[in-house]
Amino acid sequence: MPRFDEPSLAAIQTFVDRSCEHFEAMGLSYGFNGDMTAWADWLSKQPNSHGVTKTHDPKHTHLDPGNSFWAHLQDANGQVVACHAQRLIVTDDFFDDIITQTAFFDREPKIRLDDLDLRLETKLMRISGRVCLGGGLYIHPDWRGKGLYNVLSRTTRAISLRHFKLDWYLAYFLTSQSRTQLGLEGAAFAHALPLLSGIYPPYGRQTDIQLMMMTREEALDQIRQDNQTAIGSVRYRVA
Numbered sequence: 597m598p599r600f601d602e603p604s605l606a607a608i609q610t611f612v613d614r615s616c617e618h619f620e621a622m623g624l625s626y627g628f629n630g631d632m633t634a635w636a637d638w639l640s641k642q643p644n645s646h647g648v649t650k651t652h653d654p655k656h657t658h659l660d661p662g663n664s665f666w667a668h669l670q671d672a673n674g675q676v677v678a679c680h681a682q683r684l685i686v687t688d689d690f691f692d693d694i695i696t697q698t699a700f701f702d703r704e705p706k707i708r709l710d711d712l713d714l715r716l717e718t719k720l721m722r723i724s725g726r727v728c729l730g731g732g733l734y735i736h737p738d739w740r741g742k743g744l745y746n747v748l749s750r751t752t753r754a755i756s757l758r759h760f761k762l763d764w765y766l767a768y769f770l771t772s773q774s775r776t777q778l779g780l781e782g783a784a785f786a787h788a789l790p791l792l793s794g795i796y797p798p799y800g801r802q803t804d805i806q807l808m809m810m811t812r813e814e815a816l817d818q819i820r821q822d823n824q825t826a827i828g829s830v831r832y833r834v835a
Contacts, residue, residue: 600758604816608754611819615751618827622742624669624677626751630661635681635732644737650798651768652681652731656701659683665759666732667752669744677739680752681732684760690723699729700797713794721789723809725763728756743828749783750822757815765815771804779808784818786810 619626629635636648636655650656652664663685669678685699693699697709730753735744753765767783769775771790779785785808796803810818 600761605758607816607819607823608758610823611754612751614823614827615747615754618747619669622744623672626667626669628665628667628755630665632659632664632666632681635666635679638676639679639732639734642734642736645734649681649731650701651699651729652683653701656703657683658702667748667755669739669748678735678744678748679732680730680734680748682752682756682760683729683731684756684762685727685729686725687727688724690727690764690766691721694791697797710795710797710800712792712797714792715790723764723766726760727764727766728753728760728762730756730765730767745778746782746784747828750818753783753815754819757812762812762815764812765810767808768798769806769808771806776806779806783808784822786814786818 616626632652632654636653639645639648652659652666664681664683666679666681668676668680671677685693687693687699690699691714694714695712697706697712730749733745733749735748756762757765765785767779767785768791769779769788771793776788779788787809789807789809791805791807793804794802796805
């Protein structure tokens with residue numbers, strides 16, 4: 597992957613600056629924390645959350661400040677009201693990591709792997725290099741419906757793109773029409789790929805999962821587009 601050129605870095609900075617101004621106008625501050633245990637502890641105590649995903653939980657995955665962080669929004673009282681976790685994976689073949697299930701969690705070897713019903717599209721693809729897996733995006737119920745989802749997801753992706761010098765940005769989403777719309781329109785991923793219909797290892801039960809994905813250049817193109825529009829102009833209610 598070639599180096600970031602100056603216009604690309606400038607576009608990222610412009611978008612981040614605009615996003616931070618947007619958050620500040622709402623009475624929120626945007627920041628980061630490299631302690632993923634703190635993230636897991638905080639999220640586990642929040643109302644109406646889907647719980648702590650094992651893909652970003654240091655109890656199940658090798659995480660440290662060099663390969664992970666979580667972004668947060670804090671209110672005027674210093675209380676965290678939203679978060680988004682990030683995990684870097686450096687790989688020769690991301691789908692091989694899925695098949696061996698280290699793309700889900702990797703702290704300990706498994707005696708027996710879950711049977712994964714991978715879709716054909718997955719078996720034909722190749723993703724390699726520096727890959728960031730986003731997850732655990734949560735917004736406190738008091739702050740939902742205010743347009744935070746799309747701005748937080750896109751801003752943290754922009755930061756990850758630059759910080760980790762990414763080739764790809766990915767996320768696992770449940771398969772449904774509303775989640776596909778949330779990923780493609782709310783978070784502005786470039787592609788939604790059917791991933792598996794069967795056992796999803798982080799849940800340990802039958803679940804349909806799709807892979808949201810985009811290359812570095814697709815992420816940069818989205819940043820350039822967003823810089824031409826009003827921040828927070830698209831709103832999605834997160835269930």
